[in-house]
Amino acid sequence: MTGAPDNGQGIDSERALKSAVRRTCGDRVQIIEGIIQPGAPTWDHEHTARVVRRQIEDRVDELGCVEGSGNLDLPGSSNWYVPDIAVVPEALARGAGALLPDQTLLVVEVTSESNAETDRAVKRRRYAEYRAPLYLLVDRIEGSVTLFSEPGHLGYTRVDGPHPFGAVLRLPDPFGLDLDTSGLASA
Template structure:
């Protein structure tokens, strides 16, 4: 029987080790969804949908002294590390942060792809609520709909506004107090 090297520690935290390794992958970005490493490689249509929402939110985010982006979100105590399509976070929280927690965001936006639609609809919706993201906007490209989830709790969001078809106006509550034109998601 071979013994472990002298510098091997049995105190290694597997969650921390996995998340550390993920952050040091060269090249493409990746996320961990329920313990499975998934590459983040959106199509241009996917990016266009996220950008259409970002363009509408950006002026209000700036007024709130927030930044918009797709930085890393850690879900400590779980084997999850997400890269949302868009998040709005206070500028002060974003400074120097390698990753934030969902409850440090004001809004998280996910845009479905054929390869991840069920993950965004079910898994991420549940996890974002569990970890306190106050607002979760789901842009469902396959269903051509938009749903805003709010009032997070341990068992999920307790309020859903939608699904609304593309073209509907979706109201983002405080602190945004902003109406999103989802017609832009349809190329309109």
């Protein structure tokens, strides 16, 4: 996918808007379907992300990747996401300002009261459209985890879940590990 067309004056208006929003609002700001949303996760939210991060970090290292909450651009749209966790190859992460969802190995979103429907519907659809291979939704409101895989333009074609907190969820290759969600119940 490519950026927005030139406006006739040599300016890519999509890129200019995204850059201005980030400069004005900071690194944790997202643009979701054209709406600017500053991010300020709660400690419970961060705890939940940490439970997932700790279980995948050894495998992430083995794969030569890094995990974090770096920026993901969705060119050709009015979207700029900051996922709770994204796993990307270390070589791509070095010096990158933003990556594309298809450059990730895994994207994890943790719901909050204010963003649950966005994570469940909008981001799921957009991550599939932009070919993020694995999207893990940790739904703190519903107390469940769902893994979406095999992205297509109409959405993910494979869904594993929702599973209640406490279940074990298998993360497929390249991870090949079981995610224990019992630690999420107290989050």
